Amino acid sequence: MINIQQLTKSFGKFNALKGIDLTLNGGECVALIGPNGSGKTTLMKSILGMVMPSAGRIIFEGQDIVQQWAYRNHIGYMPQIGQYPENMSIAQVLDMIKDIRKLPQMDSDLYQAFGVDKLLEKRMATLSGGTRQKVSACIAFMFDPKVLILDEPTAGLDPLSTEILKDKIKKEIGRGKLIIISSHVLSDLDEFVSQIVFLQEGELKFHKSLQQLKEDTGTEKLSKAIAYLIQNRDLSN
Numbered sequence: 001m002i003n004i005q006q007l008t009k010s011f012g013k014f015n016a017l018k019g020i021d022l023t024l025n026g027g028e029c030v031a032l033i034g035p036n037g038s039g040k041t042t043l044m045k046s047i048l049g050m051v052m053p054s055a056g057r058i059i060f061e062g063q064d065i066v067q068q069w070a071y072r073n074h075i076g077y078m079p080q081i082g083q084y085p086e087n088m089s090i091a092q093v094l095d096m097i098k099d100i101r102k103l104p105q106m107d108s109d110l111y112q113a114f115g116v117d118k119l120l121e122k123r124m125a126t127l128s129g130g131t132r133q134k135v136s137a138c139i140a141f142m143f144d145p146k147v148l149i150l151d152e153p154t155a156g157l158d159p160l161s162t163e164i165l166k167d168k169i170k171k172e173i174g175r176g177k178l179i180i181i182s183s184h185v186l187s188d189l190d191e192f193v194s195q196i197v198f199l200q201e202g203e204l205k206f207h208k209s210l211q212q213l214k215e216d217t218g219t220e221k222l223s224k225a226i227a228y229l230i231q232n233r234d235l236s237n
């Protein structure tokens, strides 16, 4: 579904991504893991066309994404920190997005489960961090996209809301979607992630199944497996 070839991104002299090769398919839930500043968000934004690669290609369903916009309709994005017009109410923001996309809301699972329907008159500027995250999650899933890119989606969510979001992610994987998720809360990922992509200093250190990673490290949990690799400095394929 998404094929990334030799993707490189430089900000001035700094190389944030260094020749990433990666293929991601529907029905997979791919965790992007790596230390702060390793390039996870830059990689996600490159797939979204929000960051222009310095070199390399991104192919979405067989087509290079350069100068393409229509493919974005198939991707739902939940940013690390959602930026919205702060004077608008939640209802106005949701209506504006439906207007721009020219589509009705097709998936209201999260909208109902998070109780966003009861907060519609609240202005964005007044929302708590967690409620802002819930609005971002509702928007990402709203148009039933084939691909979901979720950047630290559970940051700021309370435990109940985290479980609601995890259940929704599992449901969508079951429906054949590709989920790309970055999180530092590795315990959140264990239940549903199928593939692990580990980035460090802009390099792809490994891409393997969660099962394989656990077997290779002799551990039962993702957090333990990653700790083992970092301690043993064994981050090669």
Ligand SMILES: Nc1ncnc2c1ncn2[C@@H]1O[C@H](COP(=O)(O)OP(=O)(O)OP(=O)(O)O)[C@@H](O)[C@H]1O
Binding pocket: 011, 014, 016, 034, 035, 036, 037, 038, 039, 040, 041, 042, 043
């Ligand atoms: N617009 C930009 N201009 C300059 N440098 C940037 C820009 N965007 C990202 N970077 C740099 O690129 C590197 C990778 O950043 P990125 O946000 O992709 O990391 P990350 O893995 O998502 O980190 P975190 O876990 O902290 O969210 C960082 O050193 C960051 O400072």
